[in-house]
Amino acid sequence: MASRELSVDVADSEKEPVSQTIVSIVSEMGTCDPIELDPLYEYVDPDALNRLFHSGRHSGDRDEISIEFTYMTYCITVTGNYVHVSEEPAENGSSGV
Numbered sequence: 001m002a003s004r005e006l007s008v009d010v011a012d013s014e015k016e017p018v019s020q021t022i023v024s025i026v027s028e029m030g031t032c033d034p035i036e037l038d039p040l041y042e043y044v045d046p047d048a049l050n051r052l053f054h055s056g057r058h059s060g061d062r063d064e065i066s067i068e069f070t071y072m073t074y075c076i077t078v079t080g081n082y083v084h085v086s087e088e089p090a091e092n093g094s095s096g097v
Contacts (some may be wrong), residue, residue: 019046
């Protein structure tokens with residue numbers, strides 16, 4: 001099974017903070033309600049993430065920042081312009097132990 005991926009352009013978005021964008025994307029990819037997801041703060045500080053990628057920052061400053069972290073089974077990459085989420089399939093024969 002191939003990995004699933006989704007990227008969202010957030011460069012001009014002022015509607016929601018980047019942390020909420022991440023939760024929305026993962027919820028959409030997992031076809032579940034956001035309330036069913038693990039809290040994002042267990043993986044990364046959402047307030048710090050929002051401050052780093054706040055739309056009020058100069059775009060040149062944001063372009064130089066890139067953060068990558070794992071959220072549940074998803075690899076999250078945030079840059080000044082995009083949130084990219086990919087889910088890697090479980091390896092064959094993986095027992096989860």
